[in-house]
Amino acid sequence: MKPIQDPEKLRKIGEFYDKIVETHYDYFQYWLHHTWFHWDFWISFALTVxxxxxxxxxxxKDSTDRQLFVAFFVILISSWLDFIGTxxxxxxxxxxxxPTIPVYIPWDFCLLPVFLLFLLQFKPNSPAVIKALGFACVCSFAGEPFFQWLGFYVMKKWSVCYSFPIYFVIFLAAYKLSKRSSFSAI
Structure with missing residues (x-):
C-alpha cells in the first residue's frame, strides 16, 4: 500500500530514526561493557527492587488497587517528563x-511512585499541601542531589529548583486521584 505522506518526508524522518537506532546500539554496547554487573548497575538494581x-x-492491603492506579499515574507522568527533559x-x-535512552527506571518507576504511595498512606488525614511540600522538598533537594553525587544524574541545563514545583503538582494530582470514589464496574 502506498502511503499518502510525501515520500521525501518519509525518507528524511527515516534518516532521523536510523540515527536514533544507531545511537541506541552504541549506547547498549557501552552499557554492556561499562555498566552491566558493575557497582552502579547493582545500586540501580537494588533501587528498582x-x-x-x-x-x-x-x-x-485493602487499597492496593487504588494505590496501583495512583502509582501508574505517577509513573506515566514522571517518565514522560523525564523523556522530554532528556x-x-x-x-x-x-x-x-x-540500557534505554532516556528513562532512569529506579527513579521514575520505583522510588518516586512508592515514596508518594507511602506518603499518601501515612497520616491520611494530614493536609495534602503539607505532604506535597514534603514530597517536593525530599525529591528535589535530597533525591536529585544524592543521584548527582552518585554520578547517576547529570544536569546540563536544569536546576533542582525547577523540579520542586513539578514534584509538588505531581503529588497534588496523585492525591486527588487517590481520593476518587467514582469507580464502578465495567
Missing part, C-alpha cells in the same frame, strides 16, 4: 539497570 518489595510488605538535553543518566 527494594521500593516495591517494601511497598508489598507495608502497604494498606530529549531536550536538560539532563542525562548513567548507571542504568536497563
Amino acid at each position: 527494594l521500593p516495591w518489595a517494601l511497598w508489598i510488605k507495608f502497604r494498606k 530529549c531536550y538535553g536538560l539532563w542525562y543518566y548513567t548507571g542504568k539497570v536497563i
